[in-house]
Amino acid sequence: MTDGRSWQGDWKVRLYARVRERGYDSLTAFAEARPTASLVQLAEELGKDDIAGVQVFSGLVAEAERSKRLTRLVRSQFVRELSEDFPNGWPTAVDDNNRFDIAHALARWCSYTPETHEARVKQVKAELLASPPPPGWRPLGPDDELLLTLLPDDEA
Amino acid sequence: MREGVVALCAVLIVSGCAGVEPRTGRGSSRVLRQGATFAPDDAAERRRTPGTRPRQGGDPIAPLTHEAVIAVLEEVKGTLDGIARTLPRLAKNTKGLGDSDGVFTRYTDYGASQLPWLRGALARATSLTDDAATVEDMDMRSGILRLTGPRIEAAMSGAMLLATWLDFLRLAEVVRQECPYYGVERLFVDLDRVQRQMEPAMTALASLDPEEVEATATAMPGLMGQLTREFQSIQDGARGAMERGGRVVAAAQFLEMLTLVSALKATLPRPPPAAPVMLGVGLMMGSGGVMMGSRIVVTAEWVERMRTLVQAGVISAPVVSAAVRIHAGQVLMAQANQDLPKGVRDALGDSPEVRAMRETGRAGAGMSSAPKHHVLPQEHREWFERRGFKGEMDIDQFCVRLEQSHHEAIHGGGDWRLGRLWAKEWNQNIMRLLRVSESDTGRLLTRDEILKIVATEMRRFDIPMTFSPGKRR
Numbered sequence: 259m260t261d262g263r264s265w266q267g268d269w270k271v272r273l274y275a276r277v278r279e280r281g282y283d284s285l286t287a288f289a290e291a292r293p294t295a296s297l298v299q300l301a302e303e304l305g306k307d308d309i310a311g312v313q314v315f316s317g318l319v320a321e322a323e324r325s326k327r328l329t330r331l332v333r334s335q336f337v338r339e340l341s342e343d344f345p346n347g348w349p350t351a352v353d354d355n356n357r358f359d360i361a362h363a364l365a366r367w368c369s370y371t372p373e374t375h376e377a378r379v380k381q382v383k384a385e386l387l388a389s390p391p392p393p394g395w396r397p398l399g400p401d402d403e404l405l406l407t408l409l410p411d412d413e414a
Numbered sequence: 415m416r417e418g419v420v421a422l423c424a425v426l427i428v429s430g431c432a433g434v435e436p437r438t439g440r441g442s443s444r445v446l447r448q449g450a451t452f453a454p455d456d457a458a459e460r461r462r463t464p465g466t467r468p469r470q471g472g473d474p475i476a477p478l479t480h481e482a483v484i485a486v487l488e489e490v491k492g493t494l495d496g497i498a499r500t501l502p503r504l505a506k507n508t509k510g511l512g513d514s515d516g517v518f519t520r521y522t523d524y525g526a527s528q529l530p531w532l533r534g535a536l537a538r539a540t541s542l543t544d545d546a547a548t549v550e551d552m553d554m555r556s557g558i559l560r561l562t563g564p565r566i567e568a569a570m571s572g573a574m575l576l577a578t579w580l581d582f583l584r585l586a587e588v589v590r591q592e593c594p595y596y597g598v599e600r601l602f603v604d605l606d607r608v609q610r611q612m613e614p615a616m617t618a619l620a621s622l623d624p625e626e627v628e629a630t631a632t633a634m635p636g637l638m639g640q641l642t643r644e645f646q647s648i649q650d651g652a653r654g655a656m657e658r659g660g661r662v663v664a665a666a667q668f669l670e671m672l673t674l675v676s677a678l679k680a681t682l683p684r685p686p687p688a689a690p691v692m693l694g695v696g697l698m699m700g701s702g703g704v705m706m707g708s709r710i711v712v713t714a715e716w717v718e719r720m721r722t723l724v725q726a727g728v729i730s731a732p733v734v735s736a737a738v739r740i741h742a743g744q745v746l747m748a749q750a751n752q753d754l755p756k757g758v759r760d761a762l763g764d765s766p767e768v769r770a771m772r773e774t775g776r777a778g779a780g781m782s783s784a785p786k787h788h789v790l791p792q793e794h795r796e797w798f799e800r801r802g803f804k805g806e807m808d809i810d811q812f813c814v815r816l817e818q819s820h821h822e823a824i825h826g827g828g829d830w831r832l833g834r835l836w837a838k839e840w841n842q843n844i845m846r847l848l849r850v851s852e853s854d855t856g857r858l859l860t861r862d863e864i865l866k867i868v869a870t871e872m873r874r875f876d877i878p879m880t881f882s883p884g885k886r887r
Binding site: 362365 | 863
């Protein structure tokens with residue numbers, strides 16, 4: 259928890275300065291090197307007190323738009339959201355104890371999805387809830403096989 | 415026999431009303447501080463064993479904070495119960511005093527009239543503390559516990575003031591019973607003057623307004639110093655009246671009394687010293703607590719509890735420093751707060767980081783006047799009420815200060831800033847998350863689940879969980 263300094267000054271300049279300091283030429287490269295880290299973890303690594311998770315996400319979206327790799331970013335975000343609440347992968351059984359956590363993780367995924375991809379993400383979410391993936395499924399990055407099946411790249 | 419009575423009277427006067435408390439009670443010998451709120455040394459304190467409180471979650475900090483809050487609330491409650499028991503007796507004993515019946519009743523009434531708000535503040539803080547215990551998210555739980563801070567500070571300081579008022583009432587009782595040469599009218603005027611000195615502080619505390627409470631609690635040493643002088647001036651006046659009345663106590667008895675007085679004197683707020691003492695001088699952190707020479711000013715247990723609360727941001731270091739100063743008797747110089755030696759401040763949990771955190775959270779960084787925003791959108795008040803956000807946990811508690819326009823224009827047009835982002839995007843974002851989560855969970859969300867969702871978003875937006883209750887729109 260920081261003290262709100264993330265929103266003082268020009269945070270975009272700060273964000274990119276930190277990315278370069280850590281030897282990456284893009285925020286995407288920095289983030290892809292940490293595929294299961296949460297947005298808050300990424301932000302804390304870039305600046306414990308003065309970078310916010312939503313700022314990292316906003317930067318990732320901007321880069322993905324430019325490189326036309328938004329679908330890949332959406333898959334990456336799924337990985338981050340899932341491992342934030344389920345570090346051991348998809349639960350063995352969906353029951354009263356974890357139904358909320360699954361719903362919360364998937365809701366966050368929908369929420370942290372650019373508008374262009376919202377409809378597809380909603381559909382995937384419905385599929386996942388209707389026919390759950392194998393227990394223990396734990397995608398480690400945007401190239402996970404099952405994840406690619408659910409949400410293939412279609413950007414021409 | 416008569417000499418005995420006079421001697422008793424003199425002892426009482428010289429040593430404050432140390433012996434006035436009927437032996438039935440807890441027999442405290444502390445005068446202006448028998449409200450042990452600030453420095454508990456009650457046996458009840460020691461009976462508390464750690465681990466009797468339910469510990470939830472993995473974070474070891476929050477359960478400690480929770481215990482510390484509960485312990486402080488219980489102390490204040492103990493003080494209030496004692497006051498509530500004493501008031502009727504005082505009311506009865508002072509009722510027939512004076513030429514006309516009941517002139518002193520207004521003073522006992524004034525004391526009694528403070529009890530409801532003090533008990534109310536305690537009840538609200540207790541309710542919040544209980545609610546906090548049901549919250550799984552540790553940051554959020556601490557945030558809710560911090561909401562108890564102003565109520566705790568108000569109750570602690572209010573109970574101490576009320577206990578002081580009781581001392582004056584007891585003094586009046588003794589003076590009336592044992593020192594007939596001191597005029598009733600004079601005593602009446604004395605009490606009136608004291609009440610007027612105390613009233614603004616009491617009113618500010620009763621408002622429970624965080625800023626007013628903080629300012630008043632921090633300024634308590636000055637007020638206590640003033641009240642101590644009043645107390646002594648009434649004592650001196652009564653003694654003088656007795657002397658003029660020819661009731662001079664035998665020299666031998668005086669000597670005996672002086673020994674008694676010197677033992678008590680250390681626990682009393684001091685009379686104005688001939689040469690000004692440096693603030694905080696002589697105070698040091700020892701194994702028994704904060705020590706002044708060989709005397710324990712406040713116990714190690716109390717220090718530890720305050721440390722927990724200060725570090726968790728529940729109560730402020732200046733307020734705790736003020737309490738220590740009152741106990742050290744260094745109440746006569748109304749100076750700034752950072753006047754305790756570093757070792758003692760460290761032990762109380764005061765540190766540059768804590769202070770910085772607090773200042774940023776409360777008043778620093780231009781945030782003190784920044785507008786408050788509801789974290790749980792107001793236009794959906796009923797939605798939240800149906801899911802348990804009622805009473806002490808209504809959505810108005812969950813407000814944060816965010817600067818809105820400051821810097822907004824300076825850095826580039828396309829830049830989004832938190833204040834500007836807020837109303838549009840936060841509200842939509844949070845409501846969508848809540849609704850989608852609820853519909854996929856297949857039942858109404860619980861209050862704790864909602865707080866979990868909100869806490870996750872607050873962390874992502876880097877909004878400190880420092881809540882500042884707002885107004886209903």
